[in-house]
Amino acid sequence: MPATAATPDQSTDGQSLLVIENCAIATMDAAGQEYASGHLVVGGKRLLAVGPGPAPARYAAAGRRIDAGGQLATPGLVNTHHHFYQWLTRGLAQDAKLFDWLVALYPLWSRIDEPMVHTAARASLAMMARGGVTTAMDHHYVFPRGAGDLLGAEIRAARELGVRFTAARGSMDLGESAGGLPPDFAVETTEAALAATEEAVATHHDPAPDAMLRIAVAPCSPFSVTTELLRESATLARRLGVRLHTHGSETAEESAFCEERFGMGPTAYFESTGWLGDDVWMAHCVHMTDADIAAFARTGTGVAHCPSSNARLAAGIARVPDLLAAGVPVGLGVDGTASNESGELHPELRNALLVSRLGPWRERALTARQSLRLATAGGAEVLGRRDEIGSLEPGKLADLVLWRLDGLGHSTIEDPVAALVLGPPAPISLSLVNGVPVVVDGELVTADVAEIAATARTQARRLAERAAAG
Numbered sequence: 001m002p003a004t005a006a007t008p009d010q011s012t013d014g015q016s017l018l019v020i021e022n023c024a025i026a027t028m029d030a031a032g033q034e035y036a037s038g039h040l041v042v043g044g045k046r047l048l049a050v051g052p053g054p055a056p057a058r059y060a061a062a063g064r065r066i067d068a069g070g071q072l073a074t075p076g077l078v079n080t081h082h083h084f085y086q087w088l089t090r091g092l093a094q095d096a097k098l099f100d101w102l103v104a105l106y107p108l109w110s111r112i113d114e115p116m117v118h119t120a121a122r123a124s125l126a127m128m129a130r131g132g133v134t135t136a137m138d139h140h141y142v143f144p145r146g147a148g149d150l151l152g153a154e155i156r157a158a159r160e161l162g163v164r165f166t167a168a169r170g171s172m173d174l175g176e177s178a179g180g181l182p183p184d185f186a187v188e189t190t191e192a193a194l195a196a197t198e199e200a201v202a203t204h205h206d207p208a209p210d211a212m213l214r215i216a217v218a219p220c221s222p223f224s225v226t227t228e229l230l231r232e233s234a235t236l237a238r239r240l241g242v243r244l245h246t247h248g249s250e251t252a253e254e255s256a257f258c259e260e261r262f263g264m265g266p267t268a269y270f271e272s273t274g275w276l277g278d279d280v281w282m283a284h285c286v287h288m289t290d291a292d293i294a295a296f297a298r299t300g301t302g303v304a305h306c307p308s309s310n311a312r313l314a315a316g317i318a319r320v321p322d323l324l325a326a327g328v329p330v331g332l333g334v335d336g337t338a339s340n341e342s343g344e345l346h347p348e349l350r351n352a353l354l355v356s357r358l359g360p361w362r363e364r365a366l367t368a369r370q371s372l373r374l375a376t377a378g379g380a381e382v383l384g385r386r387d388e389i390g391s392l393e394p395g396k397l398a399d400l401v402l403w404r405l406d407g408l409g410h411s412t413i414e415d416p417v418a419a420l421v422l423g424p425p426a427p428i429s430l431s432l433v434n435g436v437p438v439v440v441d442g443e444l445v446t447a448d449v450a451e452i453a454a455t456a457r458t459q460a461r462r463l464a465e466r467a468a469a470g
């Protein structure tokens, strides 16, 4: 935990303080501490105090006080897997499984450009932020030649909306003619992908402990990337001191592809290319054997669990209770909105719990508190930021959400965490990122959502027209 005194942003000068009182608090700290009625004190970008009852008398001069009766305070939600550009291609290939869905959409995706990606990123971020996400992540791996600065467009959008962001510079270099799934026109060369990834880290990555922006190295998947790009990406990320991300063990077809091409399953293949480690997290991890789970646990490799996307593409149900029992770090992910049209993370808390009870491990299925933990502390761990975000503790960054539980939808659920996870999506009265309001009384204050919706429609039409023109 960083020191909680003597830094300028932790001033106890009354005017700069925000005191929140009279709310239920689920801290999501290591002990799972909760308060039926408690207080939070925010000074600058950090939490100064969290505890039961009213705030201590020394904060009596705080410039701003909120009576949060009827509300639940949680850490801001952390999204660990997404593809923002897919906002422009929602509702397509509705009944397809992963490989057919990808093949149907690659031709569209390969026509994206910078204005499209900027708009799609704003829309994706607005959707998530309005639902309590304070740390977003994006995995962008489609870089058509001449399309402009696509990663830069996403980074700009996150800055505009005030959301903490991990941008994963993705890549594909295994086209159809070489045995991969994507068409040749949608892939980069191995060298170009590596050079652009290194440049992205050099230009944008902020290693500071309160960073609003981090970069990760993220080749797309075993069936769209060469072994060389996987190996070299792992080497590059470790040389630069950044994290690694990819898709793994998503479908039975991916397992069959790896068996046929490499003579081993996806996890063994990842291990053979340097891709297991506590600096790696992978999306999905649905088709995992006991040995695969043990390998993830042994190496500290993290998982981004995306229950809605896995259901939408009929991929299967990830063994989250087994992953957690083995000690694997697990966070939640929206995944791209072409396979999860909702684009919101807070419904995934409920979906994660529900789908876990459909598996064969009913007696160890997720609880409401475990589900909330995945979306907060779990996500922070998966993104390598457990010391900074993901729980409400003095000294941590002030990324938090106040959920209204005093309306009709939650009126008869006494347990606030159960109300949040099992009940309908709760309205948000306030969300803070770095102590700065992003949502106030249910409205995004950093962008005009009507304008974003209109621009998104225009850019989606542009993309459809470009693709139709060939």
Ligand SMILES: [Zn+2]
Pocket (backbone or CB within 6 Å): 081, 082, 083, 247, 283, 335, 336
């Ligand atoms: Zn994905």
